[in-house]
Amino acid sequence: MAVDTADQKVAPAGARVRRTRTGKELIYRHSLLVRLTHWLNVLFILVLLMSGLQIFNAHAMLHWGIKGDEADPAILSIYAEDQVEGPPIGWLQIGSAKFNTTGWLGVFRDRDGFLSGRAFPWWVTLPSYQSLAEGRRWHFFFAWLFALNGLAYLVYGFAARHFQRDLAPTGVDWRGIGRSIVDHLKFKHPRGDEAKRYNVLQKLTYIAVVFILLPLMILTGISMSPGIDSMATWLPDLFGGRQSARTIHFIAASLIVLFVIVHVLEVLLAGVFNEMRSMITGWFAVKPEKGTKP
Amino acid sequence: MKRELITRRAAVLGTMSAGGLILAGCDKLGQNQTFAKVLEGSEKLNLTGQRLVLSSSAPLAREYSTSDISRVFKANGTIRPDGDEYRNLALTQFANWRLKIDGLVMKPVSFSLEELKAMPSRTQITRHDCVEGWSAIGQWTGVQLSYLLNQAQLKPNAKYLVFRCADDLLMSQDGSGLYYESIDMVDAFHPQTIMAYAMNGQTLPIEHGAPLRLRVERQLGYKMAKYVMQIQAVDDFSKIGLGKGGFWEDRGYEWYAGI
Numbered sequence: 001m002a003v004d005t006a007d008q009k010v011a012p013a014g015a016r017v018r019r020t021r022t023g024k025e026l027i028y029r030h031s032l033l034v035r036l037t038h039w040l041n042v043l044f045i046l047v048l049l050m051s052g053l054q055i056f057n058a059h060a061m062l063h064w065g066i067k068g069d070e071a072d073p074a075i076l077s078i079y080a081e082d083q084v085e086g087p088p089i090g091w092l093q094i095g096s097a098k099f100n101t102t103g104w105l106g107v108f109r110d111r112d113g114f115l116s117g118r119a120f121p122w123w124v125t126l127p128s129y130q131s132l133a134e135g136r137r138w139h140f141f142f143a144w145l146f147a148l149n150g151l152a153y154l155v156y157g158f159a160a161r162h163f164q165r166d167l168a169p170t171g172v173d174w175r176g177i178g179r180s181i182v183d184h185l186k187f188k189h190p191r192g193d194e195a196k197r198y199n200v201l202q203k204l205t206y207i208a209v210v211f212i213l214l215p216l217m218i219l220t221g222i223s224m225s226p227g228i229d230s231m232a233t234w235l236p237d238l239f240g241g242r243q244s245a246r247t248i249h250f251i252a253a254s255l256i257v258l259f260v261i262v263h264v265l266e267v268l269l270a271g272v273f274n275e276m277r278s279m280i281t282g283w284f285a286v287k288p289e290k291g292t293k294p
Numbered sequence: 295m296k297r298e299l300i301t302r303r304a305a306v307l308g309t310m311s312a313g314g315l316i317l318a319g320c321d322k323l324g325q326n327q328t329f330a331k332v333l334e335g336s337e338k339l340n341l342t343g344q345r346l347v348l349s350s351s352a353p354l355a356r357e358y359s360t361s362d363i364s365r366v367f368k369a370n371g372t373i374r375p376d377g378d379e380y381r382n383l384a385l386t387q388f389a390n391w392r393l394k395i396d397g398l399v400m401k402p403v404s405f406s407l408e409e410l411k412a413m414p415s416r417t418q419i420t421r422h423d424c425v426e427g428w429s430a431i432g433q434w435t436g437v438q439l440s441y442l443l444n445q446a447q448l449k450p451n452a453k454y455l456v457f458r459c460a461d462d463l464l465m466s467q468d469g470s471g472l473y474y475e476s477i478d479m480v481d482a483f484h485p486q487t488i489m490a491y492a493m494n495g496q497t498l499p500i501e502h503g504a505p506l507r508l509r510v511e512r513q514l515g516y517k518m519a520k521y522v523m524q525i526q527a528v529d530d531f532s533k534i535g536l537g538k539g540g541f542w543e544d545r546g547y548e549w550y551a552g553i
Contacts, residue, residue, distance in 0.1 A: 059426040067364055067421060069364070069367075069368040072364070133542075134546060136425075136548070138324065140553065141332070144336050224427075225552060226512050227344040227348055227512050227513065227553060229355065230354065230512045242423065243429055
């Protein structure tokens with residue numbers, strides 16, 4: 001492997017660097033464990049999300065507090081309203097605001113073209129037909145895989161100093177936060193040395209997802225278990241009760257979906273081939289600074 | 295200019311049909327016996343994991359105050375069993391009803407509602423978590439199951455208790471839709487496991503399981519059989535119903551409903 005010693009001075013400490021035949025600079029950006037846990041997470045979170053929506057459909061309401069059923073006020077509810085004439089209407093209600101979501105939520109055509117009165121449509125639930133029992137089996141099995149995968153990632157992240165080295169914002173990062181926001185708004189992606197590390201908004205987002213959002217999913221998830229609640233009564237209390245925990249579970253899942261949308265969008269904007277290569281093989285091509293020849 | 299090999303339209307349509315195929319594949323996979331067995335593996339993990347901490351004596355499920363009680367407690371499943379036998383029992387306020395305890399016991403016994411009410415009672419305000427996702431809080435009064443089991447004296451090989459109920463959720467003619475449930479001895483001897491005859495200070499209403507329902511406070515609602523007629527001690531439930539230990543278990547739900 002041709003290692004350019006000059007480049008090692010600017011590359012992050014310990015980073016491996018090489019050049020392609022065309023002279024492009026490649027850095028070894030993602031370790032095997034990070035790549036592996038990342039792609040497993042893609043699969044696990046997709047299954048958890050879709051089976052989670054199946055479970056949600058069994059009681060398409062969110063409440064706040066220790067208790068809540070159909071007779072209690074809901075923060076959010078999705079339902080079908082039968083009409084005297086014509087097909088039913090699907091409603092999404094958030095607080096006191098009501099949105100007609102016929103075709104998408106509440107009422108939709110199922111796979112065979114028949115009108116169905118469930119909350120989330122068949123193409124986002126697992127299984128695609130209504131089955132709380134099967135949804136729960138998928139969900140709990142993949143929840144274990146997700147937790148073990150996350151644990152492996154966390155142990156590695158600290159032990160290999162991946163978090164300390166790559167995710168912790170530096171003083172320079174904090175001072176450059178204003179410029180980073182402007183760069184993001186202009187869809188401007190860093191080049192040269194700056195492209196070798198995560199930018200500050202990226203770091204903060206990853207930290208929020210890794211250390212807040214994903215652990216929150218597990219904690220709010222197990223807060224819904226009556227068995228676990230009996231051994232740790234403080235756990236649902238932490239979120240304001242079992243029904244609040246269920247609501248936060250749903251909100252945090254929605255934030256993960258939002259993160260994935262932005263994350264994938266950024267990958268597309270930053271160069272899908274290079275980003276995918278780096279997440280699959282580890283090697284990331286650094287775009288040269290503007291005005292310099294590679 | 296790069297020539298577009300894949301148009302946006304084709305990409306979107308391709309992604310959608312690929313997604314549809316994957317979904318159909320997942321549906322099939324979920325119904326595959328071997329794969330279903332793999333998924334069910336998590337139930338054993340949940341049971342084993344929770345039972346490291348949950349014993350027959352502790353911990354207790356959180357008990358709430360009277361101000362937390364739900365104004366409307368949703369009645370789920372059967373709200374009035376069919377059949378002449380139950381109707382006749384209800385007409386006389388269950389004066390002729392008796393709870394039978396038999397199976398693997400030294401002394402098969404049966405108790406009338408009056409006899410149960412004369413026994414030492416326990417009252418608890420607990421949260422009822424339905425598998426569907428909702429929770430309601432209610433006050434339950436009844437006899438501790440352990441008290442009843444001590445009267446009947448379990449044989450050493452008794453591993454489970456099967457609760458036979460009066461309601462037929464499928465309204466079947468042959469009784470194949472009769473509700474039943476089962477728990478093991480860890481939950482059976484837990485202090486909060488009671489056979490409740492009163493709810494919120496009133497006689498247990500029919501929609502909530504009159505004359506007697508089970509409360510197993512560290513598990514989900516479907517374990518808490520209503521309209522209980524008989525408690526059977528067994529060493530194995532694989533020959534009962536479809537063999538999974540309960541009405542909903544036979545229809546794909548977990549036997550251990552602690553999660």
